[in-house]
Amino acid sequence: MPKYTIGVDLGGTTMTAGLVDSSYALLGKVTRPTSLPRPAKDLEQALADLCRTVAADNGVDFADIAYVGIGTPGSVNFTTGFVGYNTNFGYYDWNLGPDLSALLGCKVYVENDANAAAYGEYIAGAARDYRDAVVITLGTGIGSGIILGGKLLRGFNFAAGEMGHTVIVKDGRQCNCGRRGCWERYASARALTEDTQAAMQQHKESLLWQFADHLEAVNAKTPFDAAAAGDAVAKQVLDTWMEYVGCGVANVVNTFEPEVVCIGGGVSNQGEVLLAPVRAYVERETHNITTGRPPVIRACMLRNDAGVIGAAALANSF
Amino acid sequence: MPKYTIGVDLGGTTMTAGLVDSSYALLGKVTRPTSLPRPAKDLEQALADLCRTVAADNGVDFADIAYVGIGTPGSVNFTTGFVGYNTNFGYYDWNLGPDLSALLGCKVYVENDANAAAYGEYIAGAARDYRDAVVITLGTGIGSGIILGGKLLRGFNFAAGEMGHTVIVKDGRQCNCGRRGCWERYASARALTEDTQAAMQQHKESLLWQFADHLEAVNAKTPFDAAAAGDAVAKQVLDTWMEYVGCGVANVVNTFEPEVVCIGGGVSNQGEVLLAPVRAYVERETHNITTGRPPVIRACMLRNDAGVIGAAALANSF
Numbered sequence: 147m148p149k150y151t152i153g154v155d156l157g158g159t160t161m162t163a164g165l166v167d168s169s170y171a172l173l174g175k176v177t178r179p180t181s182l183p184r185p186a187k188d189l190e191q192a193l194a195d196l197c198r199t200v201a202a203d204n205g206v207d208f209a210d211i212a213y214v215g216i217g218t219p220g221s222v223n224f225t226t227g228f229v230g231y232n233t234n235f236g237y238y239d240w241n242l243g244p245d246l247s248a249l250l251g252c253k254v255y256v257e258n259d260a261n262a263a264a265y266g267e268y269i270a271g272a273a274r275d276y277r278d279a280v281v282i283t284l285g286t287g288i289g290s291g292i293i294l295g296g297k298l299l300r301g302f303n304f305a306a307g308e309m310g311h312t313v314i315v316k317d318g319r320q321c322n323c324g325r326r327g328c329w330e331r332y333a334s335a336r337a338l339t340e341d342t343q344a345a346m347q348q349h350k351e352s353l354l355w356q357f358a359d360h361l362e363a364v365n366a367k368t369p370f371d372a373a374a375a376g377d378a379v380a381k382q383v384l385d386t387w388m389e390y391v392g393c394g395v396a397n398v399v400n401t402f403e404p405e406v407v408c409i410g411g412g413v414s415n416q417g418e419v420l421l422a423p424v425r426a427y428v429e430r431e432t433h434n435i436t437t438g439r440p441p442v443i444r445a446c447m448l449r450n451d452a453g454v455i456g457a458a459a460l461a462n463s464f
Numbered sequence: 465m466p467k468y469t470i471g472v473d474l475g476g477t478t479m480t481a482g483l484v485d486s487s488y489a490l491l492g493k494v495t496r497p498t499s500l501p502r503p504a505k506d507l508e509q510a511l512a513d514l515c516r517t518v519a520a521d522n523g524v525d526f527a528d529i530a531y532v533g534i535g536t537p538g539s540v541n542f543t544t545g546f547v548g549y550n551t552n553f554g555y556y557d558w559n560l561g562p563d564l565s566a567l568l569g570c571k572v573y574v575e576n577d578a579n580a581a582a583y584g585e586y587i588a589g590a591a592r593d594y595r596d597a598v599v600i601t602l603g604t605g606i607g608s609g610i611i612l613g614g615k616l617l618r619g620f621n622f623a624a625g626e627m628g629h630t631v632i633v634k635d636g637r638q639c640n641c642g643r644r645g646c647w648e649r650y651a652s653a654r655a656l657t658e659d660t661q662a663a664m665q666q667h668k669e670s671l672l673w674q675f676a677d678h679l680e681a682v683n684a685k686t687p688f689d690a691a692a693a694g695d696a697v698a699k700q701v702l703d704t705w706m707e708y709v710g711c712g713v714a715n716v717v718n719t720f721e722p723e724v725v726c727i728g729g730g731v732s733n734q735g736e737v738l739l740a741p742v743r744a745y746v747e748r749e750t751h752n753i754t755t756g757r758p759p760v761i762r763a764c765m766l767r768n769d770a771g772v773i774g775a776a777a778l779a780n781s782f
Contacts, residue, residue: 221755230755278620292719294612301721302596303756311753312715315634316650316708323752325714332634390634396643397630401610401719403619434641435629437539437548438621 148212153458158234164454213253215457217262255460264291266456271448278404284411288330332390335366353377392427410446466530471776476552482772512567531571533775535580573778582609584774589766594723602729606648650708653684671695710745728764
């Protein structure tokens with residue numbers, strides 16, 4: 147009986163394979179450059195080598211690997227292991243799952259990277275020991291991974307869980323997806339950065355300029371730093387942004403009423419400075435609907451390991 | 465092996481029990497007035513009598529009833545069969561499931577009436593033969609029943625599926641739930657009625673006045689009738705309203721990517737006059753996310769029988 151699995155977090159810049167035991171403890175990791183652009187067959191060989199390496203480095207015979215799971219950008223058909231077009235790779239019709247399975251001689255599961263990371267938090271992180279969980283990642287966009295009764299909600303074309311593209315401001319800001327007013331246009335880390343930049347241009351006196359001396363230096367941490375230093379402009383930007391975060395989380399709660407909503411992305415490092423206002427807003431907005439105790443709202447825990455661990459647990463996710 | 469189940473649709477005005485066979489065909493129904501207000505114990509006896517009557521009227525021995533399912537207004541704990549406060553009944557802490565089970569000598573399941581009706585459409589109506597379905601009912605509010613892999617999504621306090629109370633217009637119209645800008649404030653049948661009334665007050669020349677000679681006579685059918693007769697004001701009201709319907713359905717699709725979205729409520733009798741524009745809007749708004757074929761969008765089929773049939777199938781719903 148194989149006792150280990152391997153999870154791979156395949157990114158545009160680096161790829162990391164992690165060896166995981168049957169209780170989902172991460173025993174070791176190997177990270178290498180993805181080295182794009184390169185031919186698909188070449189990358190598949192590199193992935194196979196990465197998987198063999200992480201097993202060998204930790205003294206595990208590859209015959210003891212039950213399966214390999216991959217989290218990758220792009221639209222993934224979980225059933226076939228087929229990856230649709232993704233600009234990072236530039237491959238059309240990438241048959242990743244079957245190809246890698248042939249190279250490694252074991253079962254290979256392939257999942258969208260955001261879903262894999264959410265599943266990692268469910269298996270071993272902030273959503274562990276809850277039945278239903280929604281993991282919201284505030285980054286360039288807003289990713290959401292929805293886990294119900296231990297299973298990832300995938301949708302019939304594997305595109306469920308795109309709550310970043312639910313409209314919360316009808317006819318609002320234009321989104322890349324073609325809609326107007328999507329949640330991620332108001333509540334992503336990128337939206338916070340852009341709103342901070344806009345406020346700085348209007349307020350040359352703001353302390354924000356001490357934390358970012360030019361607009362390109364602004365990131366989502368900048369307004370938190372300036373607000374902590376007492377800057378009213380930064381505080382106003384943050385308050386508005388956190389209300390949008392809360393509005394979307396309240397929508398999540400009224401839709402799924404999960405036991406737990408986990409918030410990830412670099413901005414979740416702010417901890418209670420972010421979580422406490424969002425929690426208060428969500429509880430106020432949902433208390434007439436969810437009449438029992440409110441869902442837990444907390445930060446993700448696993449950071450970069452979430453994708454690896456989630457990928458290594460994919461056999462449980464369907 | 466019991467071959468039949470009974471489903472009850474318990475409303476504030478009438479209650480209907482239906483006898484259903486193992487393939488969920490409705491063999492017969494009995495409807496009686498609910499006769500509120502009345503003591504809870506009295507109503508429980510009436511419900512028990514109703515169930516025994518529908519069996520006897522159809523020549524079935526009550527010993528051949530596998531279980532009784534009840535769809536009722538109010539917040540229901542499906543696990544315990546306990547019904548929270550509902551203004552229709554005026555009972556606090558109604559122990560409906562266990563009480564009725566004791567009276568009938570069989571298992572009794574209790575579910576929220578909207579969920580029961582959605583489940584009926586899933587079992588025997590417009591969502592039959594699909595894996596994941598969302599049933600949207602456009603009425604006074606917007607009800608939603610979410611069925612994933614054959615199971616009702618209930619949430620950890622049994623309040624999931626309240627998509628009518630997801631905000632699509634941040635800081636918009638005040639909703640009874642306490643939020644502002646909820647979907648149901650823009651896209652329910654009641655919202656259509658109210659928007660029609662407002663347009664009539666601004667447009668005394670509108671044909672709408674020929675279909676409703678005073679404002680209290682307006683209902684959600686009025687603008688459809690006037691638009692069909694060529695009235696531009698009615699058409700404008702309808703176009704705006706249908707776009708809000710579509711906006712929320714697109715949110716449903718980007719969240720769940722179900723195989724099918726069923727639209728119910730009296731307004732769904734309009735058929736393609738409603739469905740075609742909503743379908744076009746939703747497909748345009750979601751085609752960059754759900755890159756495969758779009759979900760089916762169709763009208764509910766079972767009307768008043770949905771609640772009875774869904775209640776009669778509740779043992780499969782968890």
